[in-house]
Amino acid sequence: MTLAKLLPLAAALALGACTTVRDTPSATPVTVKIVGLNDFHGNLEPLAKPVELTSENGAEHAVRAGGAAYLASAVAEHRNGGDHSLVIAAGDLIGGSPLVSSLFLDEPTIGAMNRLGLDFNAVGNHEFDRGWRELKRMQEGGCEKFGLRDPCAVEPDFGGADFAFLAANVMTGGGTLFPGHAIRRFGSGERAVAVGVIGLTLKDTPTLVTPSGVEGLTFGDEADAINALIPELEREGADAIVVAIHQGLSPEPGTPYSGCGAVAGALRAVLERLDPRVDLVISGHTHRTYVCDFSTVDPARTFTVSSAGYGGALLTDIALTIDPAANEVTAVTARNVVVQNAPAPGGEAADPAFAAFTPDAAIADYVARYAAAAHEAESRPVGKISGPAPDPGPATEETQLGNLIADAQLFATREAGAQIAFMNNSGVRAAILPGEDGTVTFGDIYAAQPFGNTLMTKTFTGAQLLALLEQQFDDDGFVQTFSASEGFALRYDMGRPSGNRVVSATLDGAPIDPAANYRVTMNSFLAAGGDTFTVFADGAEAATGPTDLDAMESYLRATEMRQLPATGRITDLTAR
Known part of the structure; x- marks a missing residue:
């Protein structure tokens, strides 16, 4: 919803x-x-x-x-x-x-x-x-x-x-x-x-x-x-x-x-x-x-x-x-x-x-x-995280869970050349609350992402990417920010006119270059222009990756204890 x-x-x-x-x-x-x-x-x-x-x-x-x-x-x-x-x-x-x-x-x-x-x-x-x-x-x-x-x-x-x-x-x-x-x-x-x-x-x-x-x-x-x-x-x-x-x-x-x-x-x-x-x-x-x-x-x-x-x-x-x-x-x-x-x-x-x-x-x-038929799949361990990833908040609120999902999607699509991954916050549906030892089950990650999306990686020019980022804050539909993968940072100001609300966008500290190309990963819902993000549909050289759940499971299994990422990738500069 x-x-x-x-x-x-x-x-x-x-x-x-x-x-x-x-x-x-x-x-x-x-x-x-x-x-x-x-x-x-x-x-x-x-x-x-x-x-x-x-x-x-x-x-x-x-x-x-x-x-x-x-x-x-x-x-x-x-x-x-x-x-x-x-x-x-x-x-x-x-x-x-x-x-x-x-x-x-x-x-x-x-x-x-x-x-x-x-x-x-x-x-x-x-x-x-x-x-x-x-x-x-x-x-x-x-x-x-x-x-x-x-x-x-x-x-x-x-x-x-x-x-x-x-x-x-x-x-x-x-x-x-x-x-x-x-x-x-x-x-x-x-x-x-x-x-x-x-x-x-x-x-x-x-x-x-x-x-x-x-x-x-x-x-x-x-x-x-x-x-x-x-x-x-x-x-x-x-x-x-x-x-x-x-x-x-x-x-x-x-x-x-x-x-x-x-x-x-x-x-x-x-x-x-x-x-x-x-x-x-x-x-x-x-x-x-x-x-x-x-x-x-x-x-x-x-x-x-x-x-x-x-x-x-x-x-x-x-x-x-x-x-x-x-x-x-x-x-x-x-x-x-x-x-x-x-x-x-x-x-x-x-x-x-x-x-x-x-x-x-x-x-x-x-x-x-x-419930009995689902129990085996639901209780299967898929990895460990360093602490609870609380309920997703409003669609404009950066969360550790959203960042974890974006990081997992970037990890899973590196071979397709991915440099950035974006996750729609409205698609994060539940908290991940691990066991006392940090164990996360398939049921936990399924509840967080229940839609069965596959991952897509596409090429965008920097100009397209900046236009995409502006769509988070335009007046068409509802406002939501993306969860973004590690290395990407965005600052925005809702007090500025629509179409000019992105104050800065950087990758690994360097401003997004309108003339450069970037490989970006998103789920199949976004890739087709979902949530009114129509620019996602314009990307080129599309590569299909794993499902979002397979990506998360692979990311968690790649290390004994996955540390929850910090927030601070998305900054709201709007005067309050």
């Missing part, structure tokens, strides 16, 4: 559980319960770190949460209380996943969601990490191989998703990649109702994945795609219209987990253009928690907007009250629910501020089957 630059903050919306009441029902109302999910990212097991949350009263909590078996129990409980129910996810169900899922091409996440009862998933950017053909396999099943890993390693009869992927703005030559919408009908007679669901991803998805993975596809404007489908849903008799979109808001720090705060973020511009007939927007991508009544921003648009954070640690409990005679939604209630893990006997006590869920036994057994 990559954060978009924020739009200016609007007035704060201090909301708890959100309730939007419209007109008085004219007939016996029908309640449709909806469980909203987003950004599960294959987290089949409980999250390793407690989830930090702020309550309505300002109290701070750190809660053990998540895991497919616990999430299934929470979903089952919160489907109750209505006449009918749906479970809808807003993308990034798969991709960027822990080893227990990604080692098996996220097949177990599809299997867990089948068992959980998911009805619809809007595609997110990470659904395309392994390419659209592999994503089609996730929907349709089968064991055709589209990448380096063999599919169907644990389940030889992988049948694909029982739920529907939706992709209203992802176009192929002959239409949408997946259906853009669906309609679910409930009840009969006077109490018959229909819920229309539109699903889509952010239009910037091609800048966030390897271009070959979306080759032949086009990604359209989000609001245009949604608005075009609403008349069709109404013709099909939809009483309620739900949008699941993989784009999000970014409330200010300290916003309660079921509140809203200021309505900022890339999704706001989409919401401001939506047809007012939309009743509910389930969102994601920013990994934030919020429940917003958008009528506070625009009284003509009375829909509720929700997001349940990251990794299955929360869900959104939603109820639509529908007047079947008037064919309209008369009320929407929504709140985020923490999927707190019930403690094991003798374990740490649960936080009394939240309900604790016991795991669904069948899904727990299913996950355990995959």
